[in-house]
Amino acid sequence: MAEYEIIHEKSPVFYERYERKNELQHQTHYCPGCGHGVAHKLIAEAIEELGLQERTIFVSPVGCSVFAYYYFNVGNIQAAHGRAPAAATGIKRACPDKIVISYQGDGDLAAIGTAEIVHAANRGEKITVFFINNAIYGMTGGQMAPTTMVGQASTTSPWGRRPANEGFPLHVSEMLATLEAPVYIERVALSDNKNIMKARKAVRKALELQRDGAGFSLVEILSPCPTIWKKDPVEARKWVAEKMIPVFPLGVFRDRKVEIPRIDVPQKTVAEALELCETPGQRLAPHHHGKPCTIKVAGFGGQGVLLMGIVLAEMGMREGLEVSWLPSYGPEMRSGSAHCHVCLAKERIGSPLVAHPEVLVAMNEQSLRKFAPTVAPGGLILYNRDSLPPDFAVSHARVMCLPASEIADKLGSAKVANVIMLGALLEETECMSPETAMTVIGQMVRKPELLKLNGEALHAGRVFVDHQVRVGAVSQPDGFAY
Amino acid sequence: MRQLCKGNVAVVKGAVLAGCRAYYGYPITPASEIAEYAALYIPEVGGTFVQAESEVASINMVYGAASTGVRVMTASSGPGLSLMQEGISYLCGSELPCVIVDVVRGGPGLGNIAPEQSDYFAMVKGGGHGNYHNLVLAPASVQEMADLTMLAFDLADRYRNPVIVLTDGFVGQMMEPIELQVSEVNPPEKPWAVKGTPETQNNLISSIYLEPDDLEKHERKLEQKYKLAQMLETRLETYMTDDAEILLVGYGIVSRVLRSAVDEARAQGLRAGLLRPITLWPFPSKALAETAARCKTVLTVEMSTGQMVEDVRLAINGKVPVELYSRIGGNVPSVEEVHARMLECAGAEV
Known part of the structure; x- marks a missing residue:
């Protein structure tokens, strides 16, 4: 490569020699008269003047400026097309005291990255966006941009942009200025020296605001693209002034201090946050040793079906068993059905699915009809009614009908029907102890009056079973009662 | 705790x-x-x-x-x-x-x-x-x-x-x-x-x-x-593979079902074993090939129409027959289904 001599001094924010380029390391890859060169210069000079070079991170997504890292002697991150505001969000949140710049073209920012820029602005990310609007796709060779003007020809709008087909040019600054969070939005133009001086001030102001932690700032820069526009550099600047500025008026669209309401998050240690600190109630139940059992609880959403399963699993864990709880889950829909599988075992649990439960708790008729046939031979069905439906018979398992919902209503809350069922289940199977149940429920229910109600419900379920057994009302597979 | x-x-x-x-x-x-x-x-x-x-x-x-x-x-x-x-x-x-x-x-x-x-x-x-x-x-x-x-x-x-x-x-x-x-x-x-x-x-x-x-x-x-x-970085878990004639392969929730299926099979006299990849990439091809070489047949069980089974077949490279049992749509293969499929595979061997 030929040696060269430096004649003009440039900002030290630029590398002295562009060694990341493969060749012609003394000049940029931008075309003569391209606005990127000027915009780069304004940004580099502002970074230098504000003394921000060592703490600046520059994000360059796809477009002609994808190679901005050739030139800027700052930390550089190249991002996917349109995603720079998202990447910049991740960077700024990780490094809040650094200066994060997202430098994007019009295809990048206003087409493929529309969602990312709108939401970064709306969150008030404390970043600075330089938006180069040249009304065309440069790098890919002159296709229509979202900012291409009505009637402006491009390789993908050969008859000129037709609003009936392509819609109208997008006014990004005006659009973002409707949002609450941004602190500064200005549109400038690289059309003549006077406007370039205004652009210089805007660039500097945007970076100053970021330095001061003010909030989201964006400078839209109307910028010449002589090569794609097929104009010489002078004509191209003129075209910015005469054609673009009337469509994209210059000015400040937002310049205000934004009051952001503060809601503080309580700070905790990792153990506190993750609830890894042991509480007395969480200790193993000392005297009880649970018996293995597979249980399915089924009913309507809202009947506490899933919660009853969790209580059983939690109890099993405290009684030294291996446990698993597996819910059916569905979209949040009213009166959907819900069920869960609970395995209580001595050994490591293989499948957490209970195809043939030893105990089925059917909180409604639908669940009874659906799952009763799956109950293991000799198993137990607890049904939430005082009798089975007349057309429904079970011969392979024991059935106990108890109107838990009715009893719950009498106790004062339909919500404890599941606890009544739990009491019955524990009394009938003796798989775990009612004391463990109360310990677990006590961890979940904090209000004393509700805890008392739950205790009454558990008791009512147990008493019901006790009474049934005494009067011999539990039906047997062979039709004989106890 | x-x-x-x-x-x-x-x-x-x-x-x-x-x-x-x-x-x-x-x-x-x-x-x-x-x-x-x-x-x-x-x-x-x-x-x-x-x-x-x-x-x-x-x-x-x-x-x-x-x-x-x-x-x-x-x-x-x-x-x-x-x-x-x-x-x-x-x-x-x-x-x-x-x-x-x-x-x-x-x-x-x-x-x-x-x-x-x-x-x-x-x-x-x-x-x-x-x-x-x-x-x-x-x-x-x-x-x-x-x-x-x-x-x-x-x-x-x-x-x-x-x-x-x-x-x-x-x-x-x-x-x-x-x-x-x-x-x-x-x-x-x-x-x-x-x-x-x-x-x-x-x-x-x-x-x-x-x-x-x-x-x-x-x-x-x-x-x-x-x-x-x-x-x-390959990681895997095996269960009862030492003397297995039929090797079950599955990952995630399926491997849990398969573990139960192995117990069930063993209880009924069928020498089944389980290989469960923990790393899917890198896939434990070498360990799988070695384990499978000792078996008569391999049954891959997946909740897909057969995706991992391609890697199982590549690893085993035709040395042992590889069968697939698949359930999809949110259905999980049951122990019974897997057992029935195992019996089919074992029967096919005899």
């Missing part, structure tokens, strides 16, 4: 214990609890949670955060992972570590929210563009949801690559007891990161290499890294 915990919640606990202080995500069933608990726990320990506008944005927020060297993660389910594939390709191309959890649901398209294992191809084979691999871990219990998430952060840093925790709606939604302990986290130094400091000022995070020779060199470097991972 043992605590009853949901699979999706265990992921977040594992992440926080591994030093993850940045989460960017978007809600989707059946993965939403991961975002919800990240929103709760991570700010409480001084970290960042942002609900992104889309999965496209969340994976690029992860990209930005990972560029600065922090431990960062996201989670989603199939439709969200489809949107993240572009970002995952960029993360691999730019050699950025992060953890991504896929709680797989039924598909294609909107499908349903019930569990499937149908994202195997998308996560294990790619899905994004270009020559890259994700490391993929497949937990089968709630404890492993936490443990493998922690491991995922270490592997991600070690290989400067995304690591996927590939699980499903069941493991995500189920509760089991877990034991977790707070211990000191020492993530490796990341001198390559861009932190906005004088020391990192000359660093560049990028995946663009215009010159063919430069790009080839870069991709060969990635390839070497992947070969190293294949040598060092």
Whole structure:
């Protein structure tokens, strides 16, 4: 490569020699008269003047400026097309005291990255966006941009942009200025020296605001693209002034201090946050040793079906068993059905699915009809009614009908029907102890009056079973009662 | 202390214990609890949670955060992972570590929210563009949801690559007891990161290499890294394989069913065994080939129409017949079904 001599001094924010380029390391890859060169210069000079070079991170997504890292002697991150505001969000949140710049073209920012820029602005990310609007796709060779003007020809709008087909040019600054969070939005133009001086001030102001932690700032820069526009550099600047500025008026669209309401998050240690600190109630139940059992609880959403399963699993864990709880889950829909599988075992649990439960708790008729046939031979069905439906018979398992919902209503809350069922289940199977149940429920229910109600419900379920057994009302597979 | 915990919640606990202080995500069933608990726990320990506008944005927020060297993660389910594939390709191309959890649901398209294992191809084979691999871990219990998430952060840093925790709606939604302990986290130094400091000022995070020779060199470097991972990182679990005549192969929730099926088969005199890949990439091909060589037949069980079975067949290379039993749509193969299929396979042998 030929040696060269430096004649003009440039900002030290630029590398002295562009060694990341493969060749012609003394000049940029931008075309003569391209606005990127000027915009780069304004940004580099502002970074230098504000003394921000060592703490600046520059994000360059796809477009002609994808190679901005050739030139800027700052930390550089190249991002996917349109995603720079998202990447910049991740960077700024990780490094809040650094200066994060997202430098994007019009295809990048206003087409493929529309969602990312709108939401970064709306969150008030404390970043600075330089938006180069040249009304065309440069790098890919002159296709229509979202900012291409009505009637402006491009390789993908050969008859000129037709609003009936392509819609109208997008006014990004005006659009973002409707949002609450941004602190500064200005549109400038690289059309003549006077406007370039205004652009210089805007660039500097945007970076100053970021330095001061003010909030989201964006400078839209109307910028010449002589090569794609097929104009010489002078004509191209003129075209910015005469054609673009009337469509994209210059000015400040937002310049205000934004009051952001503060809601503080309580700070905790990792153990506190993750609830890894042991509480007395969480200790193993000392005297009880649970018996293995597979249980399915089924009913309507809202009947506490899933919660009853969790209580059983939690109890099993405290009684030294291996446990698993597996819910059916569905979209949040009213009166959907819900069920869960609970395995209580001595050994490591293989499948957490209970195809043939030893105990089925059917909180409604639908669940009874659906799952009763799956109950293991000799198993137990607890049904939430005082009798089975007349057309429904079970011969392979024991059935106990108890109107838990009715009893719950009498106790004062339909919500404890599941606890009544739990009491019955524990009394009938003796798989775990009612004391463990109360310990677990006590961890979940904090209000004393509700805890008392739950205790009454558990008791009512147990008493019901006790009474049934005494009067011999539990039906047997062979039709004989106890 | 043992605590009853949901699979999706265990992921977040594992992440926080591994030093993850940045989460960017978007809600989707059946993965939403991961975002919800990240929103709760991570700010409480001084970290960042942002609900992104889309999965496209969340994976690029992860990209930005990972560029600065922090431990960062996201989670989603199939439709969200489809949107993240572009970002995952960029993360691999730019050699950025992060953890991504896929709680797989039924598909294609909107499908349903019930569990499937149908994202195997998308996560294990790619899905994004270009020559890259994700490391993929497949937990089968709630404890492993936490443990493998922690491991995922270490592997991600070690290989400067995304690591996927590939699980499903069941493991995500189920509760089991877990034991977790707070211990000191020492993530490796990341001198390559861009932190906005004088020391990192000359660093560049990028995946663009215009010159063919430069790009080839870069991709060969990635390839070497992947070969190293294949040598060092395969993980698997076997159960009763020593004298097995029929070898069951399955991962995640299916492996749990298969373990029960092995017990059932053994109880009835059929010598069955189980090989469960824990790493789906790198796939434990060597161990599988060696184990299968001692068996008469291999039965792969999947909640897909047959995705992992391709890797099983490649590993075994025709030496032993490989059969497939598949359930999809949110149906999980039952022990009985697997047992019946085993008997068929065994019968076919005689």
